[in-house]
Amino acid sequence: MKGAEIISKLSTILDGEELIVSSNGNVSRQVYHLLQGDQIYLRGSMGLPVPIGLGLALAQPYRTVLVITGDGNFLMGLSSLTTVAHIKPHNLKIIILDNELYATTGGQETVSSAIDYKAMIQGMSIDSVKSYDMRDDENLITEMLKDTLKEKGLKVLHLKVEEDTIQLENIPHHPREIKDNFVKRL
Amino acid sequence: MIETSYFLNHLLDHGFTFSTGVPCSYFKDLFIALEKDDRISYLPATREDEAMGIASGYFLGGGKTFLIIQNSGLATIGDALTSLAQLYQIPLLVIVSYRGLKPDRDFPEHSIMGDVTKPVLDAYQIPYWIIEETNWKVVLDNALEVMEEISRPVCILVKKGVLSE
Numbered sequence: 001m002k003g004a005e006i007i008s009k010l011s012t013i014l015d016g017e018e019l020i021v022s023s024n025g026n027v028s029r030q031v032y033h034l035l036q037g038d039q040i041y042l043r044g045s046m047g048l049p050v051p052i053g054l055g056l057a058l059a060q061p062y063r064t065v066l067v068i069t070g071d072g073n074f075l076m077g078l079s080s081l082t083t084v085a086h087i088k089p090h091n092l093k094i095i096i097l098d099n100e101l102y103a104t105t106g107g108q109e110t111v112s113s114a115i116d117y118k119a120m121i122q123g124m125s126i127d128s129v130k131s132y133d134m135r136d137d138e139n140l141i142t143e144m145l146k147d148t149l150k151e152k153g154l155k156v157l158h159l160k161v162e163e164d165t166i167q168l169e170n171i172p173h174h175p176r177e178i179k180d181n182f183v184k185r186l
Numbered sequence: 187m188i189e190t191s192y193f194l195n196h197l198l199d200h201g202f203t204f205s206t207g208v209p210c211s212y213f214k215d216l217f218i219a220l221e222k223d224d225r226i227s228y229l230p231a232t233r234e235d236e237a238m239g240i241a242s243g244y245f246l247g248g249g250k251t252f253l254i255i256q257n258s259g260l261a262t263i264g265d266a267l268t269s270l271a272q273l274y275q276i277p278l279l280v281i282v283s284y285r286g287l288k289p290d291r292d293f294p295e296h297s298i299m300g301d302v303t304k305p306v307l308d309a310y311q312i313p314y315w316i317i318e319e320t321n322w323k324v325v326l327d328n329a330l331e332v333m334e335e336i337s338r339p340v341c342i343l344v345k346k347g348v349l350s351e
């Protein structure tokens with residue numbers, strides 16, 4: 001499965017009340033085009049989707065906050081997951097779409113292939129972490145996404161994915177509008 | 187020195203209930219006061235850019251946040267500032283220690299950032315003020331007014347001895 005296919009799949013599971021933060025580049029474009037709602041589409045601030053999601057989850061404890069991030073973004077802000085581990089917000093869900101690439105900038109490799117995500121994240125005392133290779137297996141995806149989103153508590157879902165092939169248009173909003181739309185929605 | 191509990195009370199009066207950052211010894215007493223005060227929570231971040239991310243997310247969720255950082259962290263927040271907080275128009279109060287001036291002559295690690303702190307803030311286009319024991323309320327109120335008006339981060343610079351012995 002590709003990252004965009006997993007994001008599409010999410011549309012069948014989300015109830016529309018979730019607050020989503022998406023990492024810059026392709027992931028934000030996919031979330032913008034494939035999912036509903038006025039979400040926080042990051043256009044820059046590489047490495048920061050997890051802390052932004054953390055702050056949002058703390059300010060909105062009754063809403064589910066979902067961070068969707070590429071592996072490049074996740075690894076750049078890796079230490080922020082230790083902060084998450086320290087706080088363990090019950091309403092924060094993190095999905096890592098790991099294509100082992102900086103796909104947005106032309107497909108250069110990241111260091112992701114060296115990492116055992118499950119062991120690393122468990123080592124941060126986040127026991128709920130799950131890690132699956134989705135590259136030639138579509139089974140269980142619905143179940144995994146449901147488990148991540150519908151079960152209570154902090155969840156981290158790491159998915160190895162194939163490289164995307166779809167090309168999506170740029171997000172047609174200035175960050176000012178992205179913020180205003182999101183704040184209005186709340 | 188500013189009475190740190192007055193300082194926090196004043197921030198509370200302005201609606202701040204959440205803070206994050208990375209410590210500096212110039213804020214030692216402020217941190218002691220913060221720890222005692224359960225009306226304002228403080229979340230320790232691992233990096234200053236992370237702190238700015240957390241603060242921005244907290245604001246987007248409807249809260250009001252201030253950051254406490256050392257000026258060395260001004261080097262770390264560049265992208266968080268320019269491509270997040272300033273671009274998405276997120277008002278934040280950034281309280282920054284002004285290290286690398288005369289009292290820090292035995293701390294060469296701060297000397298260059300001390301020299302470039304103001305030019306860096308100018309280059310980032312962040313409005314900033316220096317607060318002193320004698321004028322802090324007026325200056326802080328003014329800074330917060332500007333922050334609300336422009337809906338972007340503003341900085342206050344804090345020299346040695348102002349918010350800690």
Ligand SMILES: Cc1ncc(C[n+]2csc(CCOP(=O)(O)OP(=O)(O)O)c2C)c(N)n1
Nearest residue numbers: 025026027046070071072073101102103104
């Ligand atoms: C600080 C910073 N460095 C570099 C970039 C350029 N850049 C934009 S998106 C991106 C790749 C992000 O990779 P990942 O999160 O894995 O997502 P993917 O592109 O693979 O979907 C890079 C390097 C940037 N925007 N900001």
